[in-house]
Ligand code: NYM
């Protein structure tokens with residue numbers, strides 16, 4: 786099981802628009818994998834606990850203003866500052882479920898009009914996920930769910946643009962999940978795919994880096 790020093794943990798990322806259900810499904814997946822005896826942690830980006838994360842958080846809550854390029858680099862730096870810990874955890878056999886990662890960085894910044902390739906560049910060299918789930922929801926449906934917390938970006942018009950950016954980012958390896966299905970069905974689909982990924986990583990699948 787997860788504790789063996791021989792085998793590594795899996796890096797599993799959840800992406801999607803705001804209110805697509807990522808956070809709920811991350812928690813469900815965490816309890817599922819833990820229940821099977823796998824050492825698992827739930828992470829999220831932005832990680833608002835660091836000093837960079839606090840700058841990001843105050844920007845998102847409109848308490849501060851920041852240049853768009855600088856904002857992009859702060860989100861990226863917030864992943865870089867966790868990179869070595871991430872690698873250490875994975876190598877010691879812990880699976881990480883990560884609620885948003887580099888794809889959010891690119892989708893949200895390029896939706897503001899920043900150049901797509903420029904947005905990708907600072908992510909080069911971060912650990913590549915073993916699995917990316919995309920919780921697919923039409924922006925209008927996400928908006929109907931309510932609970933947009935009033936943070937920057939939580940506007941229907943902007944989320945439409947983010948959806949298009951995500952579309953441009955997707956590749957064939959992404960697992961697209963219909964976020965309108967009942968929570969339980971989504972959880973089941975994700976469990977089956979995630980457990981296979983965890984087992985592959987245990988069996989020796991190599992860790993790789995973005996963009997591979
Ligand atoms: N976001 C998140 C970005 O703009 N760039 C990033 O790199 C990441 C990780 O932050 N609307 C945006 C997407 C969200 C916002 O995230 C806060 P959350 O998951 O709502 O706390």
Ligand code: MG
Pocket residue numbers: 803804936
């Ligand atoms: Mg949000």
